[in-house]
Amino acid sequence: MTTERDYDKLLTVALDKAMPYDWSIGLHGSMFFQEIRENQRFVGIRCPQCKKVYVPPRRVCGPCYTEMDELVPLSDTGTLRAFSVVNYPFIDPNTGGQRPVPYTYGYIQMDGADNIFSHIINETDVSKIEVGMRLKAVFKPKEEMQGHITDIIHFDIIS
Amino acid sequence: MAQKVAIVGTGQTDHKSHRPDVTGQEMIREAVDRALEDCGITIRDIDAIVIGNMDHFESINYVDNWSIEGSGGFMKPIMKVTTGGTTGASVAIAAYYHVASGMFDRVLAIGWEKNSESDTTGAIITCSDPIWDRFSYSGAIPSLATEATAYMKQYGATQEDAARVAVRDRNNALNNPHAHLQRPITLEDVMSSPMLAHPIKLLDVCPRTDGACAVVFAADGEAQRLAKQPAWVHATAVRHTYSWFGDSTDYDAGLVSLARASQEAYKKAGISNPAEELDVAELYLPYTYAGIKWIEDLNFCGRGEGAKFVRDGNTNMDGMIPVNPSGGVISTNCIGATALLRVAEASIQVMGKGGKRQLPKVNKALATGFGGCFWSDVMILGAERS
Ligand SMILES: [Zn+2]
Numbered sequence: 001m002t003t004e005r006d007y008d009k010l011l012t013v014a015l016d017k018a019m020p021y022d023w024s025i026g027l028h029g030s031m032f033f034q035e036i037r038e039n040q041r042f043v044g045i046r047c048p049q050c051k052k053v054y055v056p057p058r059r060v061c062g063p064c065y066t067e068m069d070e071l072v073p074l075s076d077t078g079t080l081r082a083f084s085v086v087n088y089p090f091i092d093p094n095t096g097g098q099r100p101v102p103y104t105y106g107y108i109q110m111d112g113a114d115n116i117f118s119h120i121i122n123e124t125d126v127s128k129i130e131v132g133m134r135l136k137a138v139f140k141p142k143e144e145m146q147g148h149i150t151d152i153i154h155f156d157i158i159s
Numbered sequence: 160m161a162q163k164v165a166i167v168g169t170g171q172t173d174h175k176s177h178r179p180d181v182t183g184q185e186m187i188r189e190a191v192d193r194a195l196e197d198c199g200i201t202i203r204d205i206d207a208i209v210i211g212n213m214d215h216f217e218s219i220n221y222v223d224n225w226s227i228e229g230s231g232g233f234m235k236p237i238m239k240v241t242t243g244g245t246t247g248a249s250v251a252i253a254a255y256y257h258v259a260s261g262m263f264d265r266v267l268a269i270g271w272e273k274n275s276e277s278d279t280t281g282a283i284i285t286c287s288d289p290i291w292d293r294f295s296y297s298g299a300i301p302s303l304a305t306e307a308t309a310y311m312k313q314y315g316a317t318q319e320d321a322a323r324v325a326v327r328d329r330n331n332a333l334n335n336p337h338a339h340l341q342r343p344i345t346l347e348d349v350m351s352s353p354m355l356a357h358p359i360k361l362l363d364v365c366p367r368t369d370g371a372c373a374v375v376f377a378a379d380g381e382a383q384r385l386a387k388q389p390a391w392v393h394a395t396a397v398r399h400t401y402s403w404f405g406d407s408t409d410y411d412a413g414l415v416s417l418a419r420a421s422q423e424a425y426k427k428a429g430i431s432n433p434a435e436e437l438d439v440a441e442l443y444l445p446y447t448y449a450g451i452k453w454i455e456d457l458n459f460c461g462r463g464e465g466a467k468f469v470r471d472g473n474t475n476m477d478g479m480i481p482v483n484p485s486g487g488v489i490s491t492n493c494i495g496a497t498a499l500l501r502v503a504e505a506s507i508q509v510m511g512k513g514g515k516r517q518l519p520k521v522n523k524a525l526a527t528g529f530g531g532c533f534w535s536d537v538m539i540l541g542a543e544r545s
Binding site for chain 1 (some may be wrong): 193261278280281282284285287288291292293294295296297298300302304305306307308309312352353355356357358359401403405406410422
């Protein structure tokens with residue numbers, strides 16, 4: 001991995017329905033998705049000032065307002081810090097379609113990171129989910145990955 | 160600051176889930192006319208206007224311009240301030256700055272929302288980062304629900320503990336002729352209502368309301384002329400986190416933005432024991448769990464003690480620190496106006512104009528605003544010109 005400005009590595013999110021928006025993922029975010037595609041592994045970034053490790057990696061530590069460039073390999077496991085099972089229907093503004101409910105949305109502290117990563121947990125039975133549970137990311141097959149958050153399908157409860 | 164500032168008049172619309180009888184501009188005018196009437200002035204006396212609503216809600220851009228016939232702002236200086244859930248409090252604080260700076264003497268603050276004409280959840284989701292957070296995020300209710308699950312795990316609070324907040328606020332609303340929901344509820348009603356996003360049930364959370372609120376801020380000298388008992392601004396404070404959801408919710412530290420903003424406001428207002436020194440609090444509590452958790456961040460009680468503090472009656476109308484005599488956000492939620500309603504209701508209590516919801520003697524009142532990425536606004540009002 002490198003932090004040099006290599007434009008071949010920069011990705012753009014494309015949605016499955018036509019929308020008048022394109023968003024740049026940025027250098028560090030692009031590296032995050034490249035690392036997932038190549039090694040099925042999370043990567044974070046460390047702030048030189050407060051030493052916090054952030055995932056996904058981004059350029060600036062907000063609280064310190066400091067540029068970051070030290071990438072830190074993380075594992076694909078973490079701990080559930082908070083969750084909710086979403087039961088009500090609504091239109092997803094990114095697709096124009098209805099988000100499939102119920103689904104479980106959770107905040108996961110990836111091992112080795114100081115902040116929290118949000119994603120979907122593959123369990124909608126509230127009696128089977130508890131804050132503190134251990135989770136593991138499930139990835140799409142490498143050839144189907146698009147450099148998108150959905151390259152991580154969801155998280156499974158492992159204990 | 161260049162001059163002291165007080166609230167001298169407030170106006171709010173009749174709140175309903177649907178107001179097809181008026182356009183957005185006409186609805187705003189209803190609140191503005193009532194605010195002007197409350198302090199006995201006309202729109203000609205207003206020097207400047209600050210207005211806000213929620214981004215993306217009604218799909219109306221340049222709302223400062225669009226709302227002119229409602230705000231009365233023709234050929235006046237107008238500023239639009241739009242900060243998500245805190246919009247109403249930000250509008251109030253900006254109007255306060257306008258007067259405190261010495262540049263204007265009478266400024267109108269306006270917040271409004273026609274939720275019936277909006278896609279609330281879809282619009283709120285656009286506040287999230289499009290690359291990282293938007294895929295799993297589902298708007299206000301589930302993000303608050305995640306906060307609730309973390310709090311329950313940490314302190315052993317139950318769904319019944321939270322439900323007491325809805326019972327308190329919804330029954331207080333029966334005393335407020337402007338409240339949207341005016342049906343008494345019980346603990347059992349809350350517990351048996353449909354689960355929207357675990358652990359938040361239908362009666363744990365605010366409704367969607369059509370409505371507007373307007374508040375008149377006036378300078379020292381002018382304020383005493385316009386109101387028998389002005390509500391003086393003793394302190395304001397604003398704290399924002401940032402839009403990475405995974406960074407802005409520190410579950411161990413509580414609602415940090417509210418803790419920091421209230422600490423600053425207490426310091427400015429010379430308050431060391433808020434639960435004893437404040438006579439009333441109009442809090443932006445969009446869901447019941449906030450009513451037991453965020454009062455800890457406001458330092459009304461210690462960490463993990465919020466549920467007991469509410470259960471013991473300390474926040475009731477006859478308690479140590481009455482919370483939400485108006486019925487609060489759980490009874491009325493026209494989002495861009497919601498935090499301004501907190502400021503208006505706090506000033507109504509100071510001015511002694513609360514009718515059936517009026518507390519006996521209010522010397523100091525607290526109003527708060529809350530917004531999407533866990534940020535907070537605080538305003539403290541007082542009867543004494545300080
Ligand atoms: Zn830092």
